[in-house]
Amino acid sequence: MKPPGFFHLNGIGGQIAALVLASTVALHLVVTTAFLIGRPDRQETPPDGAHQLTDAAQLLGAAEASERPRLVADLARAFPRLGIEMLAPGTAAVETSDSPHLREMRRHLPPGFKAVQLAPDGNARRVGIEFPDGTVIAARGDGGPRPMFWGAPWLMALMTAFICVTVLGLWAARTLTRPLSSFAKAAENFSLDRTSEPLPERGPEEIRQVARALNRMQERIARLMADRTRMLAAISHDLRTPITRLRLRAEFIEDEGNRRRMLIDLDQMRSMLESVLSLLRNDRKIEALTLVDIASTLQLIADQFGDMGHVVRYDGPASATAAARPDDLHRGVTNLVENAVRFGAEVTIRLVVSGTTLVIDVEDDGPGISDARKQEMLEPFVRGDDARTMDESTGFGLGLSIARAIAITHGGELSLHDREPHGLIVRMRLPIWQEPRLAA
Template sequence: MKLPWPRSLFARLMLIWLIGISLVLAVSFALFVGERDRVGRDALFEGIAQEVANVADVLDRLAPEERARWIDELGRRRLRLSLRPPPEHLRPLPPDHPMLPALRRAMPERNIMLFAHSRGDGPHPALLLSLSLRDGSSVSVRLPGIAPLAELPPAPPGRLLPALAALLIGVSLLTWLGVRIATRPLSRMAAAARALGEDPDRPPMDTRGPVEVAQAAAAFNQMQQRIGEHVRDRTRILAAISHDLQTPITRLRLRAEMIDEETLRTKIQADLDAMQSLIKEGLTYARSMEADRSRQTIDLNGLLEALRDDAVDMGWSVALAGTLRTPFEGQISALRRALWNLIENGVKFGQQVDIRVSETSDGQTILIRDHGPGLPPEELEKVFEPFYRTEASRNRETGGTGLGLAIARNLLRTQGATVTLSNPAEGGLLATVKLPRRH
């Protein structure tokens, strides 16, 4: 099963940081607990060994006949002393027992043997220590039961867990701040890229900040400048071509009027009209890429009603349903031209057009649906390409120039709006226009 991976860079960096820090804290906690247990065990063993060494020194100073009288007093705290040797059935513990090094360090000159005693005061078996005094006599010391290292009681959580929680929260806040600062330039660049589609002439990005951010911002500004120059150059070229072609087209019209054969004259006039329309639409498409910064409050209800009335006056079947409560801030001529192109396209291929408007949380939605045959799924996006025409439109009557939808999309994009095509279940072709809400 593939684990879900966050989509945003901020969430990914936060996840990597938190997982890494959690692993470091877990390893550090395990090492701390292990070291605490080792130090605690060594301190315990050293204390017991030193206590036994002190008792052995006292017994060395006592006469043999006095040892029996003092033996119980000396082991009153936690040791049980006996002047008898250990039972013969006990087997000595291996030399790697953790208690033996502490005993040998405390009593290096004495002969020491350690046994496990089955009787004890606690849940763990007691240890029986046999050591020799200076006069050669032996003393048995029953030590208290000592738990293995893994069974030592854990540290009290009263202070440790709150300290770890405070450390994790503090590191998480610092991580959030650091990741947010690191990813904020990317967010600004993404916002600038979106705004570039609306206004190619927008002010350049701020190039202040770290070296990498400044370099990326400078490259983005350079790209924006080149795109603006390219659009302006293309518009000037098309305008020049359109202007220069007007004169030969006008001469051809005059010469066509001198043709006596009416059929031939009509065909030539139709070709000249198509040429002039193509030149005009090409120039309009080029200019549709240029953003108009002048915005005004647009009454969408009034605009759509005017477009519907104009279509009805031309004999088209266009219906409008729904109302919008909020106006739209945009460029009215560009929005009018874009919506008209969509309505005209629907009438051309679907005869009847239904317009429905609605409010959304982030703006307004305009649905323009015709009653035609629709489009194959692979052509729903291709029809927005310049000069692209479907097979059903490759004729003189309905074909057009193949620029109407491309112009509509460009005009809507310059205002932050989008348009998409789909084939609804009830049939026809549906154009969905989403207008953003501006604050």
């Protein structure tokens, strides 16, 4: 018969219940032990130094009266916790008492000696032995001051309860927060190229179930994305042949205008297929990080567009080194500049290095983008507003989304800002040395 979930020791509830039960048993054991040692039910507790006091009384009784002060001083040094002292006859305030420990002391005393209870000295109990001549030696009844506060059973019980509750809290906090931290780290490092390690399936049963579910979910997502990429690759491969045949047949169209428009449409179809595959190609290995001269890369991009007849200039330091993926970074900035030269006459690539962060701004003097659509423009397949309508030279709304994905894989971000008096600023903010996050 399977025990209920609450009492299952493999679960969090069962482990907490077992720990609470063990703490309660330990608390009762400590309280019982303290009770048996302290025995508050007994009226008197035999003093620890009773036998030393009776031995001292016998020694002093056998010595001469003139030797007793010296012997008392020696005994006081030998047993400092007893506090032995000699009292003159008739000076001791004797209390009536017949406690068990006094009767025990009387059994060991010679005839003529009496064990008596003396008046307390402050908080310390005092016992004495009266000699036949009336002289009394006094000592502390418990061999020294008893730490009533720290030795009290209630305080021991309180400290034990505090320790048990503390151990329970620390265990529960570690058991619950450590798996949650590993879940957050695994979600942050999740990668479709399957380079991230699966979650360890250990701990209480509930934690293991969550870990297994997350691992299965990651496998399903990776398998789904791989199937999607293979499907799109197959579609692209199958469409290239009919597109090529259509281009060949379009060459036989006698009408120049219709032939030109048909060729433009076919070129756009081919470019769209290549762009979609470029965006969804997740089965490739992520490019390794290396030290890159960002300034030289940006200057190279500006020169390349300048060679194509565009007005693109670089504004920034002559050299700026950072850890990056060179091909991905080149591709991302190239996409931004392609968008900029499509809608603006002049483009500026600006680099600013500040502390541990570098900022790449691609500025154009085009119509810009309205504030309401800036965030939307970063999504795939979203083209510009009315000021940036699609024509034969327009892309398919993938440039910004690809550049944003590249910025995220570097541990940075991409944002859109207005340029004065008109135009758009696409800002890519990247860390210089920070460990990047894996691409999802």
